[in-house]
Amino acid sequence: MFVDSHCHLDFEQFDRDREEVLARVEKDLHWAVVVGVDLEHFPRITKLIENNKKLYCSVGIHPNHEVTHEASAEKLVQLAQHPRCVAMGETGMDFFRDHVSQDLQTARFRTHLQAANKAHKPVIVHMRQADEPTLQILAEENVQACGGVMHCFSSTVDVARRALDMGMYISFSGNITFKNSVELREVVKFAPQDRFMIETDSPFLAPVPKRGKRNEPSYVQYVAQCVAETRQMTLEDVGAISTKNAATLFKVTQ
Ligand SMILES: [Zn+2]
Ligand SMILES: [Zn+2]
Known part of the structure; x- marks a missing residue:
């Protein structure tokens, strides 16, 4: 059995x-953790998780999500008081798309990190084509105090090492199974045993052999399978260890 540390159910x-x-x-x-991308739909998420004991949630505004109202740190802290809210996010920097200006992404990211530290919740960090500014802001806003995870990690061993040095966890998603993700599988090998987790980011990014289809949380088993092969571990160990790591970061006791 597995934990899906990041999905959009x-x-x-x-x-x-x-x-x-x-x-x-x-x-x-x-x-599984149902991850927020805006505040408008947060009630939809809380309704979903309140009807299902296996679901937890996070609260935040995605770096590339256009919204009419930015969230204050106070508002994020307040929403994070929900008893099954385990993290702040997803937040971060995404320069792959530019729906939201880089300045606004920076301000929004800092607000989420400040809220995470106030609420004592870990952050779920989305980083795409913005490695340097993301790492810099994580350091400046003292992510070490609240902790967090680099979700759908898609960068290099060097970037992973720098995130790990700040106490971050690394979460692997379906893209590690893609044939040309050779460099990414080096990160899978490199990640310390007590700092990696697995996720789907469903409905997006389905792993091989479901690539191209709609993704769903149960497909996290294919991510686990790839981690097991790459790290030369048993599937059972990958399940047990990644579950323990997610439970530690998100303070989930089930
Ligand atoms: Zn993301
Ligand atoms: Zn996501």
Whole structure:
């Protein structure tokens, strides 16, 4: 059994068959984190998790999400008081797309980190084509105090080492299974035993052999399989260790 440390089960891609997807979560997973991308839909997430004991959530605004109102640190802290909210985010920097200016992304990221430190919750960090500014802000805002995870890690061993040095966890998603992700699998080998976790980021980025299809939390088993092969561990050990790591960071005791 596994933990999916990052999914978007509230998204409309699951509207058609959410009950069936949730039945597979019940069967295949210890638990999963439904990650927020804006505040507008946060009530939709809390409604979903309140009806399912295996689901936890996070609260935040995605770096590239256009919103009419930015969130204050106070507001984020307040929303994070939900008893099953385990993290702040997803937040970070994403220069791959430019729906949101880099200045605004920077300000938003800092607000989330300050809120995370106030609320004593770890941060879920989204970093895409913005390694240097992301690492810099993490250091400046003292991420070491609240802790966090680099979700869907897609960078180099060097960047992973620098994040690990700040106490961060590294979460691997479906892209580690892609044929040309040779460099990324070096990071999978490199990550310390007590600092890696696994995720789907579903509905996006389905792992091989489901690549191209809609992703879902139970497919985290394929990510685990790739981690097991790459690190030469058993699938059971990958499940147990990544679950323990996620439980430690998110302070989940089930
Ligand atoms: Zn993300
Ligand atoms: Zn996400």
